[in-house]
Amino acid sequence: MSYQSSQDPEDRLPDWLKALRKRQSEEPKEEAKPAQPSQPPAAEGEDTEPTWLREIRERHRREQPTDEELLAEERALTDTQPTAPIKPLEKRRIETPFEPIELEKPVEKIPEPVSKIPDWLTLDEHGESSAAEETADEFTQPEKRTPAFADMEAEALSPGELPSWLQAIRPSETFPEEDNRSEEMLPSSEETAGPLAGLVGVLPAEPEIVQFGKPPVFSARLDVTESQARHAAAFSRLVAAEGRPREDLGRQVALPTRVLNWIISAAVFLAVLFPLIVQSQGTPRPEVDAVQFAASTNIFNAIDVLPPNAPVLIAFEVQPALYGELSAPAAAVLSHLLDKQARLVFISTQPTGPALADRLLQEHLSAAPSVATGDYVNLGYLSGGMAALRSFTSDPRTATLSAAAAVQNPWQSTSLLAVGQLRDFAMVFVITSEAEDGRAWIEQAGSSLPQGLYIVGSTQSAPLLKPYLLSDPPTLRGLVDGFGGATFYERLRNTDGLGRTYWDAFSYGLGAIVLLILLGGLYSRLIHLRPEKPAAQTEGKSA
């Protein structure tokens, strides 16, 4: 393949040429460094700085503080500056990390972005500028932007740090890292021309007609509250932080916190292990309450009236991560189906689905005659996601089946002889670990199934699947979820299964988790009562 063949010439190169190539590939990275706004100025410029300024610069560089600390420090330093220097607007725009991309009209007045300025030019600028100007440049940098809200650390999201894919999907100005109104529109912006230049909060000296730049467009802007904007910014920081290496995170966690984490981990492990080791079964199972567990009761009632040899389709959309959880409710429902002599037909849009379905049958239901004799059909993996699902639900017989299933010619088996359409199945179950997979089946197959779907789900998928139980017209007829659903279903059937086995461990683990969250919350509240929290002070100021 081409990517492999492209490696070969590289390997054949002599060492000196490899070294040269490597060096060449590194050079552009070094050139790009000055373009990042967070990078400190060049070293040559520092020679002319006074000692106190150099100390601050070095501390700033050495500490590389967190975003909050950085903002607090910048504010403190800005407050110490009696007079803000007056600078032309054009220069400020060069250094603004988030340039509005729509600025087409005044483009000829805006100099090239910093990333395109060669090193020598940047260095020269610093070298020529006076120490006072450099000080001002550094300390007033936050003011050059127009933050959408006061306590947002916009500096953490400079364009140079954003991964390319995030840049690509970032809708222009949707996340208000920067206010895309012109600075003159903001109440606290500086005057940039005339005798009042440099003062804040004055009427504009120039008439609007001579001001260049894109006129503000209000109707197209998203109106977001400060809280929403903070969430959006926090999310952006979170995504941006994904690209950074996290090798030393373990070292950064303070020892008491680590010990606390160990205690929490040990407590949860012990709480779960204890009932498993002593094999206790003393925890009461859920009461048979047809109202509270109506969705599970619906499944029980529908299976209970199923005639023998009825074909039942099982979509096994289970991720291996949640096989452990889903094995309990799935085994409970499938054992009921097998007791009713239903002919099970499995299919999955997950590559690992067929293997997990086989494992579940062999591990927990091998006593059933049809499983022991292999009298069930596994249609295998249905590749292609939503397209495959739509293809299968609209015409199952022409759908693309996996090679292993196609060899067996499953449509000639007794289970599927009478099945031509999806609605010919007596019941259709989706055993799913993700709400998205359940939703895909409801959306793509719902219109082909007047009798509706039944879902055996994980507890994490249940909150987003439950609304479909009450939809009009009804699409989802029944739902059994998690260990709780499994235990209830087993009780309905007067049997003991995996739900019963795990129920005590579930109860004790849950108890430990609730207790730990409660204690942790109380501990955190006590910490918050202490007054000296720099972050809290910053928040207070901005509020």
Add this chain to the structure above:
Amino acid sequence: MPSDLLSQAGIVAAALLTLITLSYAFGDHPVFRIVLYLFIGIAAGYAGAIAIEDVILPQLVFPVLDAWNGVFQIAPADLIVRVVLSALLLLKLSPRAANLGNPVTALLAGVGAALAIGGAVQGTILPQVGAAVTTFNAAQFDLAMQGGHYGESIQVVVEGTILLLATVSTLAYFHFGATARGSQPPLRPIVVDGLAWVGSIFIVITLATLFAGVLLAALSALIERLSFLVGVANMLMGQ
């Protein structure tokens, strides 16, 4: 027996890997990293092999080989389209010719968009709007009124109102449209703003239940793994 030996080795390997993975709860370490990379490699290799075995071989390679031998499992025109589309998509591997694969990815995007629209309208929007409209339990309300149980009828109305408010206010939270009024900055209508605030409370409640769901699912996985380890320990101790 080799198969027994393989089975025993599998159980021991699974137990060891489980222990190493669970040890991450007490801190990161290089062995865990190795296991993590091992997992990624296995999962990727398995998925790739299944894609070839279940789709590419039967849908593309075998029909082409059969056609080469003069047997056409599928129509020649269909086969040509498949070969051409697959070849164009494979060109994405080459940086120089990657653009030639764009029409194929466009086909995938078009199909995906159409299916998503159809599914969302038929499967989610219409049924859920229908459910929101019928939030009020009219039958129960009528029964309560006919039986003179006015307290219960009021309860039905209050319940329905709260549930409808939850749905509507949640939707309002995501309404960001605003209009400018004179020189004022653009603002949402005050009704929408108020509804959005109420909606944020309901959204927080939903997020809490989702968080609880994930936590319980993870707890279930932990129980299953520890149960497996206890079983292996019992087996090794001969119980």
Add this chain to the structure above:
Amino acid sequence: MRTGIRAPVSTAVAIAVGFLVLISLLIPGLEDLRNQILNWAILLAAIALLLGLANLFQVHFNKVRDREKPVYSSILLVAMLVTFGLTLWQGSQGDVPKWIFNNLQLPIETGLMAVLAVSLTIAAARFFQSRSDLMGFVFIGALFIALLAAAPVFGLELPIFTQVVGPIINSLSISAARGLLIGVGLGTLATGLRILLGADRPYGG
């Protein structure tokens, strides 16, 4: 936003195919044509998956070559190649691929999910350190109710949660989730229409 159509062929393909499939969902009689297109899409999706794997292979191959954490990447590459080769050779139902899946992949993946229980507990326990406003209290309150309503705690059933408060929170969350689902549906509709109208071109147009 760029308005010029830079890739007319790709855009035309996306619009034409998208509208054909959409129309076939509404008008009976076009099922065969739709299924034909869907079969092509299924094949192409499988090839796209392979492209993704090739990219993963290339990235880690380069890391090994550049000696950038070569141990981890080597393990990934070996595991990937061995699993890929054996599964192709024996088929997914073969003994060795089944052994690898059941005894290597499944324990690790389930174990990772299990560790999440501890991580989420720690996160919830430290929640108030970062958030202690009204919404924080609502979140923690609803979380407690949802957890306590899920099962008895330490073997003791708490009917106030399982039978009274729990169902109330459940009803509220279902109604709000309905609002979320409608919002997601509308968002899907808008995104899909933008692709079908050529306003969005995620295929590199």
